[in-house]
Amino acid sequence: EHKINPIFPLFYSYYDKNPAGELSISNGESTPYEKVKVSFYAKQYMDGPRLCADLGTLKGGETKTTPVFALFNDSIFRVTEGTKAAGEVIVEYFYLGKEKKVSFPVTVQVQNRNAMTWDDDRKAAAFVTAKDPLILGFSKNVASTVRYEGAPPVSEDFRIAFALFQALTTYNLGYAVDPKTPYTALSEKQDTVDFLQFPNQTLAYRAGDCDDISVLYAALLESVGVPAALVTTPGHIYVAFDPGLPPDSAGRLFAAKGELIVRDGRAWVPVEVTLVKDGFVRAWRTGAQEWWEAEAAGKTGFYPIREAWGTYEPVGFVEGGIAVSLPPPERIVEGYRRELAKFLEAQVGPRIAAIQAEDRAAKKTADQTANRIGVVYAQFGQLEAAAEQFRIASRRGTYAPAVTNIGNVLYLQGEMKDALEQYEKALSLAPASAAALAGAARCLYALDDTKRMNEVIAKLKAVNPELAAKIDTAKPMPSATAGDPSKYESGSTTSLSVMDKD
Template sequence: MKKLMTPFILLLISSTAFSQGGDVNLNEYYSYPISAGFYYHQMSGITSDALSDFDINQLSGEARYPLPGRPNLQILAVAGFLNYSYTGDDNQDWSHYFIYAGPGIGYTSRLSREFELGADFYCAFAQSYYTELVYIDDEETIYGQQNIIAGLSGRFALNPSYSFSISINPTLGFNHTFGELTDDNGLTLGVGFSGSYRYGEDPDSARSTIKAIRFDKLNLPPLFAAMQSYYVKNRAGSLIITNKEKYTLEDISLSFMQPGFMDSPSPIARDINLSPGESIEIPVTMSFNNDVFATQGVTPLTGEVIANYTVRGREIEQRHSVTYDLYDRNALIWDDDRKAAAFITSQDSAVRNYSSHIRQIHRELVQPYISSNLQFAMQAFNALGEIGILYQIDPTSPFTKMQGDDVVVDSINLPRETLKRLTGDCDDLTVLYCTMLETIGIDTALVTVPGHIFCAFNTGVPSADYKMVNPARNMIIEIDGSIWIPVEITMIGRSSFAEAWSRGYAEYAELNSNPEHRGFYKTAEAQKLFRPVVLRETDLGLQYGDNDAVTSAFYQDLEAWSQMVLKPMRIEAETENNPRSWNSYGVAAAKLGEYREAETAFKKATVINPGYMNAKLNLGSLYYLTGKYSSTYNLYNTIIQEAETSQASKRTLFKLYLNMSKTCYALDENDKAGIYYAKAKRLDPDQAVAFNYLGSGGDITRASDAADSLVMFSEE
């Protein structure tokens, strides 16, 4: 018997690995909720001569229930009829039969859709009846006795379809009686066949492959091309899915595909499991390609939500179509003011070229001691006015009505479009001005107040040096230790930069008592969420206007601003009338390009105190700025001798030596420049390293013209 069963057991074990070796677990894939079937066996006794005198036939029915999650294991319910026909030659008839019922357990391993191997074991209570025997005291009652029977059988099954299975079953049986007739006790061996019907739905049928997930709600509002980058990591809509099967859906992954505007499906979610009847809401994200920026107006689209998941070991793909509207690159809704940052396109070559042109024509007018950011802000403001840019309220959707409306669709012109149209609403002009400043590396911000939006920019001046921007400290915004200036860009073309600055600050300061009603959004921060629209390279054919008119306006703005800064400082110097106040005023005037005012101030300081070293040093620096290098050399030579004799401070001596070195360098006296540079370096090597070209004997070219034009002033 062991020899007969060993090959069967080995085949059964090996089949387990085979059935699960592929990508699909066939036991789970073709699982079923319950089955009903019958068995027929012919048996022979193998453990006693008495058993060999019987022909044994077994007919039974069974119900089979696969365990959830382990469908290869089944619980059995068995009931049947076992007939023993006597074949002995003693002229006696010992034929009898059994009626039995009991539980069992089965194991199945599916090799393919059509073939499976398995084994079953059952143990049942049986009642036997001997038809030719009656009780002595009651000739009407057939003799019977109680038994325990068991069976172990193998199954070699062929499945013509999902629902029907037939099999050949080698079987080992066992019987033990509790009565007086014990000839049936022992083992039997035989073979038979069986058939069963399996309830459930064929997973290979068309109906079963598309309905595991129900798309209950797909909320996909109108989408906007300008928000392309935002949709990659943030909610574009939402989706509710429900598992409508009786089985758990595993490893659900969802994606969205929009043909023509996506290079591949955009992942939405992954590694989700849904129990039967369970629902889940999932945010929908999307990765559009740059083709969305080429759309015009409103484009109706039909996309697909793609669901991939595993159910009962089978991998399934399910698709669901959805329609929505895609608005072009100019459209948005104002549910978040930071969205305007998406229209600040600092990488647009057309705008960058225009900004470069503006810088080029002002190159000779730039003041080295004045914030370069502030100077370019003035230049750009005037240049835009010169080409005819004007503020014009959008008649269909003005910002005053659209701000904060998360339903109505507004539009913003891209900077290149405003440059061509020459008109724009406050939002159009704000993103244009911010873009021009951002193209040359100036940090900007979007400032919003109820019904309005305008620009602010970082001057790059530390808050501690506010006097060099606005001495009264009443027209600046201090953010993170830097001075920012607001500009009312709608005044472009009809007012000066100073007036636009003043108006911008007034609008900002009006809400100082209610700051929660205004917004200040740095462009760089906002663009982390709303990245700028991607544009194709193009030549706008812009006419840059009259260069002389632009530079003249800049000079006037710079002069007006300089007077605004210097006026309170001059009043202070006249009031205090001491060397220090006149020296401070002179330094400010020199840095702002008011050289006559500066010279007068330094000389007044030395008249009041002839030994005031700082004013003398600054007078030499002023001569250097005006190109009077010989006069500078003579004055510094005298001052250095005086400073060394009077044991002036290291800081003062450092400035004198470095300025003298620069003067010698300007006079092509490289050896002398090296000597004075070495003296300065000994006093402050860290600060001197930026000017190491001075000690090279002319072998190293200076880093930049700006470095050569700057000399040190002393405000002490």
Template sequence: MKQLRIKKTAIILSIITLLTAGASALDLSLHLYPVYEAPLNNFMNKAGGFGGNVGIDIAPVSLRGRDKIFISGEFTYSVYPVEGLGIQSLFDGALGLGYNFRINDRFAVFPEVYAGLWSFNTSDAANIQSASGLVFGGRVGGEFYLGPAFSLSAFGGFKTYYTRPSPFMNNFELGIGIRYSLSRGLFSSNKISMEENEVEPLFPVFFSHYSDNPFGHFTFVNNEENDIYDVEVSILVDSFMITPYIIYQAPQVGRGDSFEVSACALFNENILELIQPKSSDLEVTVTYYSIGKKQTSTYNIPVTALSRNSMTWEDDRRAAAFVSGRDATAQRFARLVKTAVRNNLRKDIPENVQYAAAIFGALKAFGINYVVDPSSAFTDNVGTAAVDFLQFPYQTLLYHGGDCDDLTILNCSLLEALGIETAFITVPGHIYMAFDSGLSADKIGSVRKGYYIVAEGKLWVPVEITLSQDTFSLAWSYGAREWRKAGENAALIPLKNAWSLYLPISVPDSDVNIDMPSQDILIKHFTEARYY
């Protein structure tokens, strides 16, 4: 007895598990079948009948991904034109159980059995009293899918109207009809699922970089019961984009297959106006064709755009985006310095070196100071995903100071505004700058040993920009010593190379008023400059 209870419990649990597993695939549909019925006995066997079958099909369980076990509730009304007796009618209602076996994307076959009740009204002409009883039957048919929701059906079957002592009538039936899935047609069940999504914060300074470099990744799964075609994925961040940007296209994705998508975008320059982080919705839209019908799935994912001064040091080259010779304030500063000193240039010193010394002296006279920011330091953030705050050139001039990365960005921008190529120098825990001396690498034997860096066929001058209130010669010698001391751990990153990945940008409000040192002071600092 105990074993019997255990078996019953196991059977019940198995059924519950099966139904639960298929609950997500629940499909509710309507069918309408015009039917021809051929009586095999009874007084109506000389004339066929015609009827209409309407019903509801519920498929709570899916097997093999797209086969369905379905339960049907149906009602049939049949009429039989009998010679000499007029039109005879018969009603029946039944519950059925069937299995829809999907052969491919378009075709399926199904067997079904059903049982219910039937009723025949009194026929005075045939001298037959009303009758009723049980109805049993079965049918086998095929379906052709016109789309995800519509299908055409054709079937044949046998039905018996049972009474005692013998059946009232046995029928052979043929039918055609349509089936409409309410789940797919009206409720638009989403069949493309987003299994994974990873979206990084947006850095406004890299807005052009994101057109080819992803800031997020998505994984989708095709849960349709068939292959899908002309798959397209687009994204839109309404605050910073004009139109959706297509990030993925595929001619076909198989049933049950997953596909990965990388999120790139064409952001507009409005994103550069952010001075505080802003949260927005990233709208991801998937469009595709399923059995000839266009389908759309949309997902909204939160994304945060950080302030325009934000950056991480996972790649030191990223800081190149802040260096711009087109920064209006930096450009004006550099040109005023060049105009002031150009008539005092020496012939025995490379021109690039003299202009760099003039810029260094002008910044000293202007009052630029090295300020350590303990909450935003290159030393703490280098090589990490921690968000740092970097100043644009005009901001460092406006604030009269910054940390090592801010001063590096400013000095590089000022020299780039004069057409002098610059580079970042990174050593463990620190960043500073170098500039092209104007001498080719083959001149290394004619210059002071240890004071230049040979790279890309040029001689570069390293300058420790944090010594902003000391002399140019000290900043040069100190920068050269840091390079030698770091050895293999030092790296020189020419800005023109870094810009191939991270384009320089200039923010809209970079043109600010600053009080420049007088021309006499600029000339004084320039003529007092020493070069070693």
């Protein structure tokens, strides 16, 4: 007896380690079969038989069941319409000392290459073809286009994810429910075959269902190194990305609580991909709301792409004839800037209002308040606005934290000599300032003044050994364009220097 399950070309490598079916082998004789081996072969799509099991001895009258494995080659991925193929099960054994070999035919049902079922949501990760040249071309062009749009808001990964989503908006990608295979219905029917578009197909068609747009956005993110995850709620799927911030820093950074998904010590930004025409800000808020509503009911799924790839490898799918024309760079930048202004209004305004209210209640000085406001601007990449607040806070020349932060801004802008001057001024006011010492050490490294740098690091070790340890003189220090602004909040800036919040 045998059962060969329908074969899904997308998972052709999956069947080498996971069963494609099962079969039962029986010995109808009274004498045992020795050294029994079972193989499977489908000549049209395999280079040779795949050994499924070495059963050893099969006693007279005994039946053994074994899974069927198959090592398909990539020719199976050319199947664009469901078809049937001839296969065979091969049994080799010894009977009464003589080697025997028998085979019997089986029919293999092969689905089309876009087919999958939703019995395991992680399967969709196989469609996330991050190495597709078309996907790489789109994502890298967008990333390079916005790279020099000032300091990154939040983090460089956040900026890239933000820009990619906005580029899809500018590209005029649209959400369109597939009337034949809607995800809402099929996700509840685990054995029903769905049709998913590959990312390059969704780009070419400029439209897709929620699952199609999800795998496209995830592929774009992963193609430039931003970790992505598939998020499921009842009848729906969308995407989250990791901006590279520790959860505590991310939680303090954003204005509204509940805007993030925290899983296994990582903070993720949920993005409702079907709102691609409405922009990133609304898509983020909606994605977060959908998550928490479903989470309250215990009906969420969360699948990091890289973990899912461990089971469901992405295929190297490149379809000829697909051409994608990116929007002109000026339109990408225009869309990015417009949405970034909305994002900053939503995030920065409430934070500043809260700081002002807190400081009035705590009777803090105007210098302290201006410095704190400057830190907020800096965290969101608004360096000019930050510098203005720091200058206000340091106008009397006696408030060391603000002077240090002016140095931080200058460092981020690549003005090493001017930044060092500010750090030295801050140290004259507060010789034990770890923030100013760390900034000075990094400037001296950039200026190739090793002797003075080591002297400053020695002082920093006496003040803050942990921070000093992060300044590894054996490795290149971060450039002035690198960033992780989550650390503004916790004590250090964009992995460049230390933001002083006092």
